[in-house]
Amino acid sequence: MTNPSIISSALPNPMLPAPFVVEQVRKETNDTFTLLLEPVNEHREFRFQPGQFNMLYMFGVGEVPISISGDPAHPETLVHTLRAVGSVTNAMRMLKPGDTIGVRGPFGVPWPVDKAIGKDIVLITGGIGLAPLRPAIYHILTNRPNYGKFVLLYGARTPQEVLYKSELAKWRSRFDMTVEVTTDRATGSWMGDVGVVTTLIPRVPFDPHNALALVCGPEIMMRYTIMELEKRGVPLDHIYVSMERNMQCAIGLCGHCQVGPVFVCKDGPVFRFDQIQDWFKKWEV
Ligand SMILES: Cc1cc2nc3c(=O)[nH]c(=O)nc-3n(C[C@H](O)[C@H](O)[C@H](O)COP(=O)(O)OP(=O)(O)OC[C@H]3O[C@@H](n4cnc5c(N)ncnc54)[C@H](O)[C@@H]3O)c2cc1C
Ligand code: FES
Numbered sequence: 001m002t003n004p005s006i007i008s009s010a011l012p013n014p015m016l017p018a019p020f021v022v023e024q025v026r027k028e029t030n031d032t033f034t035l036l037l038e039p040v041n042e043h044r045e046f047r048f049q050p051g052q053f054n055m056l057y058m059f060g061v062g063e064v065p066i067s068i069s070g071d072p073a074h075p076e077t078l079v080h081t082l083r084a085v086g087s088v089t090n091a092m093r094m095l096k097p098g099d100t101i102g103v104r105g106p107f108g109v110p111w112p113v114d115k116a117i118g119k120d121i122v123l124i125t126g127g128i129g130l131a132p133l134r135p136a137i138y139h140i141l142t143n144r145p146n147y148g149k150f151v152l153l154y155g156a157r158t159p160q161e162v163l164y165k166s167e168l169a170k171w172r173s174r175f176d177m178t179v180e181v182t183t184d185r186a187t188g189s190w191m192g193d194v195g196v197v198t199t200l201i202p203r204v205p206f207d208p209h210n211a212l213a214l215v216c217g218p219e220i221m222m223r224y225t226i227m228e229l230e231k232r233g234v235p236l237d238h239i240y241v242s243m244e245r246n247m248q249c250a251i252g253l254c255g256h257c258q259v260g261p262v263f264v265c266k267d268g269p270v271f272r273f274d275q276i277q278d279w280f281k282k283w284e285v
Contacts, residue, residue: 014104014105014107014250014251015104015249015251016104017055017057017063017102017103017104018039018040018041018102018103018104019039019040019100019101019102019103020037020038020039020040020078020100020101020102020103021037021038021039021040021098021099021100022035022036022037022095022096022097022098022099022100022101023036023037023038023077023097024036024097025093025095025096025097028081028163028164029160029161029162029163030160030161031083031084031085032081032082032083032084032128032161032163033081033082033084033092033093034069034079034080034081034082035056035079035080035081035082035092035095035101036077036078036079037077037078037079037080037101037103038076038077038078039078040100046075046076046078046106047072047075047106048068048072048075048105048106048135049072049106049110049111049113049135050072050110050111050113050133050135050136050138050139051067051108051109051110051111051132051133051135051136051242051269051270052067052068052105052106052107052108052109052110053065053066053067053068053105053106053107053108053132053250053269054066054068054078054080054103054104054105054106054107055103055104055105055107055247055250056080056088056092056101056102056103057101057102057103057104058088058091058092058101058102059100059101059102061087061088061091062087062088063088063102063104063248064088064089065107065247065250065265066080066082067080067131067132067242067269068080068105068106068135069081069131069132069134069135070134070135070138071135071138071142072135072138072139073138073139073142078103080131081128081131081134081163083127083128104250105250107250107251107265107266108250108265108266108268108269108270109266109267109268109269109270109271110270111133111135111136111214111240111242111270112212112214112240112270112272113136113139113140113143115212116140116147116212117146117147118146118147118148119147119148119210119211119212120147120148120149120150120151120206120207120210120211120212121140121147121148121149121150121151121211121212121214122151122153122204122206122211122212122213122214122229122234123136123137123151123152123153123213123214123215124153124197124201124213124214124215124216124217124225124229125152125153125154125155125197125215125216125217126154126155126156126197126216126217126218126221127155127156127157127161127217127218127221128163129216129217129218129221129242130154130163130164130216131163132216132242132269133214133216134164136214137152137171141171141177144176148206148207148210148211149178149205149206149207149211150176150177150178151177151178151179151180151204151205151206152171152177152178152179152180153180153182153197153200153201153204154168154179154180154181154182154197155181155182155183155184155196155197155200155217155221156181156182156183156184157183157184157185158183158184158185158187159183159186159187159188159190159192160187160188161183162181162183168181178204178205180193180200180204181193182194182195182196182197182199182200184196196221196224197217197221197225198221198224198225198227198228201225201228201229201232202228202231202232208229208232208233208234209233209234209235211234211238212238212239212240213225213229213234213238213239213240214240214270215229215239215240215241215242215273216241216242222241223280226239226241226273236273236274236277237272237273237274239272239273239274240270240271240272240273241270241271241273241276241280242268242269242270242271243259243264243268243269243271243276243280244264244269245257245258245259245264245265245269247264247265249265250265250266251265251266252265252266259276259279260276260278260279261279262276262279
């Protein structure tokens with residue numbers, strides 16, 4: 001399943017973090033923030049494909065895998081959106097412009113945006129799962145004539161937790177894509193849909209037999225999404241999911257991310273669902 005041309009790192013030594021300077025720390029929600037990073041060696045290319053991730057190294061604290069959430073057509077600034085959950089991500093939340101962190105990558109198998117050419121494309125995401133899908137959205141919009149219908153369904157727990165609000169509003173105002181946002185609970189002045197993201201699937205326009213679905217979010221959300229897509233008639237081999245696992249090396253050496261016979265770091269994190277469904281059900285394998 002591994003595609004060596006894709007997993008090869010942009011860095012000469014994939015285990016050696018390259019220094020990047022924090023250009024901006026943008027608060028997204030109460031517990032999420034976006035880091036805009038610039039290479040210390042500004043002449044170095046950092047090309048990536050939608051769905052790939054980097055290992056971000058906070059000196060003296062530790063290293064974590066984080067998806068790249070910027071525009072692949074603008075690789076000069078490296079963009080990551082993080083949720084502060086533990087020691088490394090909370091330390092990264094305290095970063096200031098001018099600070100330096102280490103970056104290894106890019107790693108992993110990307111979203112199959114080329115396989116989707118000529119097809120409808122449906123992105124379904126929950127919570128911070130919108131961040132790993134955002135490069136795919138940029139790519140599809142840059143190459144819009146290559147695709148049929150383009151649908152983005154996004155669910156967050158509350159209106160306060162909706163990521164990239166102004167960008168969602170901009171995408172929503174386009175004639176060439178369908179954007180639906182729902183929250184589990186309505187609070188404040190929320191006028192949008194209420195309910196889990198799967199409730200949106202039956203009502204949006206796409207041809208289930210000629211569509212690719214890209215799914216990213218919490219495990220439970222992905223399970224119900226796949227069931228709903230199946231009900232709608234989308235074949236399992238047209239559904240792609242992004243999986244999360246503990247990672248250390250990110251290049252298939254340490255075994256930390258192994259799930260059944262696959263390594264999430266190099267065979268994924270994006271998998272065609274029918275190829276991993278047995279392992280997907282056993283999440284703690
Ligand atoms: C391929 C890949 C891509 C990823 N992309 C992103 C991304 O774009 N943005 C992002 O914020 N995270 C992303 N993650 C998850 C991220 O790597 C972890 O949240 C991070 O490693 C946590 O490290 P920590 O040291 O801050 O927390 P830890 O100290 O390791 O964890 C603290 C606590 O938080 C829990 N926890 C860990 N991860 C999560 C999580 N994702 N959600 C809720 N609770 C969690 C742990 O179980 C633990 O109880 C990705 C993971 C993978 C494998
Ligand atoms: S993280 Fe080491 S094998 Fe995947």
